[in-house]
Amino acid sequence: ELKVEQNPLFLSMQEGKNYTIYCNYSTTSDRLYWYRQDPGKSLESLFVLLSNGAVKQEGRLMASLDTKARLSTLHITAAVHDLSATYFCAVDPASTSGSRLTFGEGTQLTVNP
Amino acid sequence: DTGVSQDPRHKITKRGQNVTFRCDPISEHNRLYWYRQTLGQGPEFLTYFQNEAQLEKSRLLSDRFSAERPKGSFSTLEIQRTEQGDSAMYLCASSLAGRRANTEAFFGQGTRLTVV
Secondary structure (H helix, E strand, O other): OOOEEEEOOEEEEEOOOOEEEEEEEOOOOOOEEEEEEOOOOOEEEEEEEOOOOOEEEEOOEEEEEEOOOOEEEEEEOOOOHHHOEEEEEEEOOOOOOOOOOEEOOOEEEEEEO | OOOOEEEOOEEEEOOOOOEEEEEEOOOOOOEEEEEEEOOOOOOEEEEEEEOOEEEEEOOOOOOOEEEEOOOOOOEEEEEOOOOHHHOEEEEEEEEOOOOOOOOOOEEOOOEEEEEO
């Protein structure tokens, strides 16, 4: 059974600081997604990582994928309050042919002024 | 609005009642997924359709749950004899089939079910 683990689960950081969220998964996959969720809202797609070594950046967020290590990272640069949300990574196993995703538990990020 | 649409957004029901939720996917998407999310957890896969065929069901989907996608467009998720443990956000997502770059899943706003 595929397991997806995120750490940390809770992250409180000050504005302007940098930090990295880690996502480890237990089976072969070359497709990993990062989503953002605000309280009471649905999931907003942030990044789609489709191959080993993939790196994508959008604003203050940068995501990378190392399929050999079965690890993805979401790096936050110079955090601002608007980034406060819960971030999920989700893995699409290589054994399936579509987007049947297994999600991590989420990292609840709070950015303090 | 061309995104995934879910109805209702909120539902409060008494234990033992039946409820039905609807999902309208992005029009050109042939895959439709249902997930359940409880407080503080990531979404958990329930079932998915390709066109009108239900291709996979999670063991989370007890016999009180049934999903349909009769014409390969919208889908319904019915929960019979609801229990308090069914209280959750029910999320629908849609995508194109396959493993190409454009088969990302897009999520609807969800239906929040509260069983009292």
